[in-house]
Amino acid sequence: MSDTENSKQMKYVFVTGGVVSSLGKGLAASSLGALLEQRGLKVMMQKFDPYLNVDPGTMSPFQHGEVYVLDDGAECDLDLGHYERFTSGVLSKFNNLTSGQVFDTVIKKERAGTYLGKTVQYIPHVTDEIQERLFEVTRRNPDVDILLTEIGGTVGDIEGHLFLEALRQFTLKVGRENVCFIHATLLPKLRAAGEIKTKPTQQSVAKLREIGIIPDVIVCRVEKEEELDDDNRRKIAMFCNVDEKAVIPFADVDHTIYEGPLNLRKHFIDRLVVARLGIDIHNPDLSHWQDFVDKIINPKHRVKIAVVGKYIELQDAYKSIYESITHAGAHHSTFPEVVRVDAEEIEEKGAEAVIGKVDGLLIPGGFGDRGTEGKILATQYARENNIPFFGICLGMQIASIEFARNVCGIEGANSTEFEKECANPIIDIQEDQREIESKGANMRLGACESIVYPDTLAHKLYNADRISERHRHRYEFNSAYKERLTDNGLVISSVSAKEGLVEIVEVPNHPFFIAAQFHPEFKSKPNQPHPIFAGFIEAALEHSQA
Ligand code: GLN
Numbered sequence: 001m002s003d004t005e006n007s008k009q010m011k012y013v014f015v016t017g018g019v020v021s022s023l024g025k026g027l028a029a030s031s032l033g034a035l036l037e038q039r040g041l042k043v044m045m046q047k048f049d050p051y052l053n054v055d056p057g058t059m060s061p062f063q064h065g066e067v068y069v070l071d072d073g074a075e076c077d078l079d080l081g082h083y084e085r086f087t088s089g090v091l092s093k094f095n096n097l098t099s100g101q102v103f104d105t106v107i108k109k110e111r112a113g114t115y116l117g118k119t120v121q122y123i124p125h126v127t128d129e130i131q132e133r134l135f136e137v138t139r140r141n142p143d144v145d146i147l148l149t150e151i152g153g154t155v156g157d158i159e160g161h162l163f164l165e166a167l168r169q170f171t172l173k174v175g176r177e178n179v180c181f182i183h184a185t186l187l188p189k190l191r192a193a194g195e196i197k198t199k200p201t202q203q204s205v206a207k208l209r210e211i212g213i214i215p216d217v218i219v220c221r222v223e224k225e226e227e228l229d230d231d232n233r234r235k236i237a238m239f240c241n242v243d244e245k246a247v248i249p250f251a252d253v254d255h256t257i258y259e260g261p262l263n264l265r266k267h268f269i270d271r272l273v274v275a276r277l278g279i280d281i282h283n284p285d286l287s288h289w290q291d292f293v294d295k296i297i298n299p300k301h302r303v304k305i306a307v308v309g310k311y312i313e314l315q316d317a318y319k320s321i322y323e324s325i326t327h328a329g330a331h332h333s334t335f336p337e338v339v340r341v342d343a344e345e346i347e348e349k350g351a352e353a354v355i356g357k358v359d360g361l362l363i364p365g366g367f368g369d370r371g372t373e374g375k376i377l378a379t380q381y382a383r384e385n386n387i388p389f390f391g392i393c394l395g396m397q398i399a400s401i402e403f404a405r406n407v408c409g410i411e412g413a414n415s416t417e418f419e420k421e422c423a424n425p426i427i428d429i430q431e432d433q434r435e436i437e438s439k440g441a442n443m444r445l446g447a448c449e450s451i452v453y454p455d456t457l458a459h460k461l462y463n464a465d466r467i468s469e470r471h472r473h474r475y476e477f478n479s480a481y482k483e484r485l486t487d488n489g490l491v492i493s494s495v496s497a498k499e500g501l502v503e504i505v506e507v508p509n510h511p512f513f514i515a516a517q518f519h520p521e522f523k524s525k526p527n528q529p530h531p532i533f534a535g536f537i538e539a540a541l542e543h544s545q546a
Helices: 025-038 079-086 099-111 122-140 158-174 199-211 230-240 257-265 269-276 287-297 319-331 343-349 351-355 372-384 394-406 457-462 479-487 531-545
Strands: 011-017 043-049 096-098 146-151 179-186 217-222 247-251 301-309 334-342 360-363 389-392 413-415 424-429 444-452 466-473 475-477 491-496 502-506 513-516
Touching (some): 025 146, 025 257, 025 269, 043 079, 043 122, 079 319, 096 099, 099 122, 099 158, 122 158, 146 158, 158 179, 179 199, 179 269, 199 217, 199 230, 217 230, 217 269, 257 269, 301 319, 301 351, 301 372, 301 531, 319 334, 334 343, 334 351, 334 531, 343 351, 343 372, 360 372, 360 394, 360 531, 389 531, 394 413, 394 475, 394 479, 394 513, 424 479, 444 457, 444 502, 457 491, 457 531, 475 479, 475 502, 479 502, 513 531
Parallel strands (some): 011 146, 043 146, 179 217, 217 247, 301 334, 301 360, 360 389, 413 424
Antiparallel strands (some): 424 475, 444 491, 491 502, 502 513
């Protein structure tokens, strides 16, 4: 019997992973989400992460890549960024559950006496808490057809076990006919043997079955599709107890991750899923998606964009920024070649030597003082040499400090984040936030409405008087310096609607110089590039052609 019997029956897809981590499970899940949405279904995606951090907000980018921020201010796993880019569902803090959150809730309930004297146990108390999240999202989203949940980690890990046990119990409650299990694995290729190996997949599925979960579809990560030949497909199907058609290759993408849905569609994964769930619905319309991918694959122009940061060697640290650049590039049929520059390299060699030949400079967000002087040098170089400039969060603070020092001649201009006792704190912590001690609690987080002033670059780009963008920072533009900077020509083109905090600054008489305190990269999508990113790439294109 179903818990949601009287309302529309929500269907559930669970994506687990086996053999190794980092096999593209998030991309597979997002691609499936996109396909189901293009079939006309309302899809919502979420992630269960078995680690003990309550959220990834406290993790270093070296550990976890980018922290993705939602409208409601939740600091999430970067896979949620993929979900929002591949589907149209707007996610909330309920869409990312970690073991840390689960245990935090259970322990608080125990302290509050909620369990009425019972011994509090992994089963049922912890597993119930995990299932409660599935029911919670179901209740909150009555219009959703399919809730697609990716389970982080690898089957067989101790820390993921409770999540899988919870899914098994949950399936009993909502009915097996309403649940589809997808297991993503790796088919490793041994060079010496010259062939792929199915044994790790078999063993990983055996592990799942031990827990009581039988996958309906097995997605096999391979280098090339052909590697999963009929023999291997048959073998996997037989040992893993699935239909041969439900053994699907997921090859490395040739050009872009946005090929993911197209690649999976070739093997009708979405058809398998809707058939499994008893949903009768039309085929997906992928024409817009295909157009977008075509524009990425066959660009007409090319620009060089320098991203000057601190975690530059990490592909995932600025994930959403790179994706936003891709979206904007496709929009202008332009291939944006991203040159990743370590800010400290600029401190050593000077800006000209490192970024002298680029068509655009982007300074992304960041924390701490390492590399900030290099970023200031780069910004000065872009401002003085008419190179299109786009600053994001820390990048906006850097642009303001650079302007204060080099245009207004304010000595010792800095941020109190980098130099506590600096002579002129252009960027400072807000007075009312100073007291809030607990880590993370004093950040401006999530969506915030702001006003855009007319006759500014920002207004031209957004074509709107009011915007809503997502934030994640502690420090702000110090309003005590507003006048001195604007008297010297800095344009403040947007302020927050409530507190009047500076949101966007611009340098006029420059082809394109704009910097935002918020994170526009969290709101860019395929075929809907963010307006500032689109304008930035357009300006870079003009720069390259000049
Ligand atoms: N470190 C800066 C602050 O906390 C900028 C943060 C960011 O770029 N996300 O205000």
